[in-house]
Amino acid sequence: MKIGNIVVSIFALGIVIMIIVPIPPFLLDILLVFNISLSVIILLLSIYAHNFNEFSVFPSLLLLTTLLRLGLNVSTTRLILQTGNAGNVIRAFGNFVVGGNVVTGLIMFLIIFLIQFIVITRGAERVSEVAARFTLDAMPGKQMAIDADLNTGLIDEDEAKKRRLLIQQEADFYGSMDGASKFIRGDAIVGLIIVIIDIIAGLIIGMVQKGMSIDQAFTTYTILTVGDGLVSQIPALLISTSSGILVTKSSSIHDMGEDIIKQLTQQPIVLMLGAVIIAILGLMPSLPKIPMFLISSIIGYLGYTMYTSAKEEKLEESVSVKKSEEIKKPENVLSLLQVDPIEIEFGYGIIPLADSSQGGDLLDRIVMIRRQLAVELGIIVPMIRLRDNIHLKSNEYIIKLKGIEVARGEIMFGRYLAMNPGGEIEGGGIDGIPTKEPAFGLPAIWIDENNRERAEALGYTVVDLSSVIATHLTSILRKYAYEILSRQDVQTLIDNIKESNKALVDEVIPKVISLGELQKILSNLLREGLSIRDLATILEAISDNINLTRDTDILTEYVRQSMARYITSLYTTNRKINVLAVDQDIENKILNSIQQTERGLTVSIEPEFVNNLLRAISKEIPKFNAYGGQPIILTQPIVRFEIKRLTEQAIPELVVLSYNELTSDVQLNIIGTVRV
Known part of the structure; x- marks a missing residue:
């Protein structure tokens, strides 16, 4: 057990024992002084606490101090009635307040009790009740505000978790305070009842058992009773005041006293x-x-x-x-140097789509896009910044990567975008405004609400405005995923996989390959649309082949070969794949043109040969129309990367695979051969 739990357990059990077992006056004096001192410390802590979180243990402490006062009341009552002596502390308090006049002392005690019970205790109880009610009512709004900040990228998921936990702790605290304040009220009532019992019982005991006169008995037991009541009520008054202060004060970075002086x-x-x-x-x-x-x-x-x-x-x-x-200091413009990895700027008319309070769901779509790309490509998409731009048209938006525009689009308010999967939009008999879908450039039309059901019945794909922007953003992120992936993102991916593959990560990074080299390999994979989610397989392939070469392009080819099962499933249907073969003369020509330089492998080949190769491939690509799917070229592993590099600008949709990237159970259907 922890030492704190042991101390609290002994404290609580000691109070119970004190109620049962008589305590000598000397020990009782020490406990009474400890009770007063503890109350003073609690009051000071309540004043200096900036918010509830710095003194969240107060409800439990309030219960323990109340139990301590009740235990002391029982012990002092036992001593007063049995011996007529309850220690020096109680006698000193009684003589000081009574001051030679018992009636005055009783009146002073009654006034202090009324202040404690009616003003402080009742006020603290009411404040606790109202604070608990308003805190619970405000919880849904605070949760929605956190979700909105998370969706817009103002905070990350860790900060959102901390804020949600703080809200839960705040609700628990005020709920506990609402219940704990009832103990204070009950303690005050019991204190008054004990005083009345002590006076009446003292008169009876003094006159009947000890043979005192009524004046002597009244004076003796009244002084002790008033002293006992004061010793009990003063700590209760301090605790009640602490409760009111802690509940009524607002969160601040300053102390309460400093705030009061400053604001007054x-x-x-x-x-x-x-x-x-x-x-x-x-x-x-x-x-x-x-x-x-x-x-x-x-x-x-x-x-x-x-x-x-x-x-x-x-x-x-x-x-x-x-x-x-x-004097323009450099520090004053540092904030302007920050470049967001991804941002969307839009005209003022698109703002409602991003405002959840107006029914917009674009923020939710962006959250889903980040999750979707994490599953499909294995990358961590950075927070996407949304900004309005008064220089754009009201229905226009642009997508930027690292501050540079990479795509632009327009939408039409109050309409839906309808696309025919067959690619034709003419002759459908649907009224609308012809356009092109911004993500893939497909022919489409803007239709109104009245034509939506008819378009869907005719087989059109109909999407709303948020889906248009979200689809466009998704295609851009897929296309430029290799540029978005930073070294910090790679480090995050490594830290994540290290939890389950610690031995592998420790073996490879940074002993075998640096973080920058790994980033280049992962970027090469993303550039051709391959997922890096299976990072363990990638690291194992690097570790197995790093002794052969340190060229990141060649290492990428080895990694692709280790991912053969994934690549096969990506481009085959029913274990069949339709491909174009590359003539061996072309492969030999490219192979003989490969040169090793300081920057890696390069191809020194005549422009005329490249143009002829591109024309030959373009001539063969239409053969895929009869089979469907992406155009795929199959070649030798050693020239695969170079063919892709030569064709990616002119024919970006072309997939270039090597024989080693397909599993042995795949049935090849060679529909043509590329010859120059």
Whole structure:
């Protein structure tokens, strides 16, 4: 067990034992002083706590202190009635308050009790109840605000978890305070009942058992009872005040005392006007002039001093602003140097699509896009920044990567985008505005709500405006995933896989390959649309082949071969694949043109040969129309990368595979051969 749990357990059990077992007066004096000291410390902690989270244990502490006071009440009552002596602390408090007059002492005790019960206890109880109610009512709104900040990229998932936990802790605290305040009220009532019992029982015991006169018995037991009540009520008063302070104070970075002084004195004019009013009242004949003029002078002096101080601060601030405008420090523009990896800028008319309070779901779509690409490609898409741009048309949007525009599109408000899977939009008999789908350039039409059902019945694919933007963004992220992947993202992926493959990661990184080299290999894979989600297989392939070469392009080819099962499943249907073969003369020509340089492998080949190769491939590609699917070329492993590099600009949709990237159970259907 932890030492704290042991101490609390002993404390609680000791209180129970104290109620049952008589305590000597000397030990009782120590416990009474400890009770008062503990109450003073709790009050000070409540004042200096900035928010509830710094003193969240208060409800439990309130229960323990209440139990301690009740245990002390039982012990003092036992001593008062049995021996007529409850220790020096109680006798000192009783004599001090009574002051030689028992009736006055009883009245003073009753006043203190009423202040404690009616003002402090009832007020703290009501404040706790209202605070708990409003905190619980505000929870859904706070949760929605956190979700909105998370969707817009203002915070990450870890910060969102912390904020949700803080909201839950706040609700638990105020709920506990609402229940704990009932203990304070019950403690005050029991304190008054104990005082009445002590006085009545003391009179009976003193007169009947000890043969005292009624005056002697009344004086003796009343002094002890008043002292006992004060020793009990003063800590209760401090604890009740602590409860009220902790619940009513708002979160602040300053102490409560500093906030009170600052806010009471932040308007010097108010203090000076108050001083004038008090001075005018002091001129009235019936009021004492010295106290009124003294207080008026003090308040007026404070107001004037703060007024002149505020004036000097404003003057210094204006001078500082002028200097900062004259001297442009580099630090003042550092925030402008930040470049967002991905951002979408849109006209003012598209704002409702991104505002969840107006029914927009674009933020939710973006969250789903990030999850979808994590599953499909294995990459961590950075937070996507959304900004409005007054320079754009109201229905226009642009997509930027690292501050540079890579795509642009327009939508039509109040309409849906309809696309025919067959590619034709003419002759459908649907009224609309012809256009092109922004993501893939397919022919489409903008239709209104009235034609939506008819378009769907005719087989059109109909999407709303948020889906148009989301689809366009998804295609851009897939296309440029290799540029988005940073070294920090690679490090995050490594840290994630290290939890389940620690030995593999420790063997490969950074002993075998650096973080930068691994990033280049992963970028090569993403560039051709391959997923890097199976990072363990990739690292194993690198580790197995790093002794053969350190060229990242060649290592990429080895990695692709280790991913043969995945690549096969990606491009085959029913274990069949339709491909174009490459003539051996072309392969030999490219192979003989490969040169090793300081920057890696390069191909030194005549432009005329490249143009002839591209024309030959373009001539063969239409043969795939009869089979469907992407055009695929199959070649030798050693030239695969170079053929892809030669064709990716002119024919970006062309897939280039090597024989080693297909599993042995695949049936090849060679529909043509590329010859130059």
